[in-house]
Amino acid sequence: xxxxxxxxxxxxxxxxxxxxxxxxxxxxxxxxxxxxxxxxxxxxxxxxxxxxxxxxxxxxxxxxxxxxxxxxxxxxxxxxxxxxxxxxxxxxxxxxxxxxxxxxxxxxxxxxxx
Numbered sequence: 001x002x003x004x005x006x007x008x009x010x011x012x013x014x015x016x017x018x019x020x021x022x023x024x025x026x027x028x029x030x031x032x033x034x035x036x037x038x039x040x041x042x043x044x045x046x047x048x049x050x051x052x053x054x055x056x057x058x059x060x061x062x063x064x065x066x067x068x069x070x071x072x073x074x075x076x077x078x079x080x081x082x083x084x085x086x087x088x089x090x091x092x093x094x095x096x097x098x099x100x101x102x103x104x105x106x107x108x109x110x111x112x113x114x
Contacts, residue, residue, distance in 0.1 A: 011097070024086040031083050041083060044074055057072050 015021050031038050048071075051063045075081040 006012075015093070020086075020089045024090050025087045027079070027083045030079060034079075037077075037079070040074075041080060044070070045087075 029040060048067060051067055053058070075084065
């Protein structure tokens with residue numbers, strides 16, 4: 001096994017054993033016990049993804065504004081709020097890992113930094 005594969009397996013194990021991932025899995029299991037709520041969360045997340053990635057520029061402001069208002073109401077449910085926060089924590093962990101990898105390599109990202 002190559003050194004990179006070994007390091008990758010170690011990173012995966014470290015994530016699995018990390019508090020962020022454990023917390024996310026715990027909250028995810030609670031949400032999974034409520035199928036209707038789980039479907040509503042997935043629908044909200046899908047809408048959020050679509051607005052961020054496929055939004056029509058002309059109506060983007062209205063879409064984001066509507067999504068924010070919907071999110072405020074939706075997050076009043078403590079389980080929904082905790083789940084979305086736990087998910088955000090995992091996403092930020094992945095972003096940090098990716099950023100640290102890219103920053104540590106001699107890889108030209110001048111277009112991002114400018």
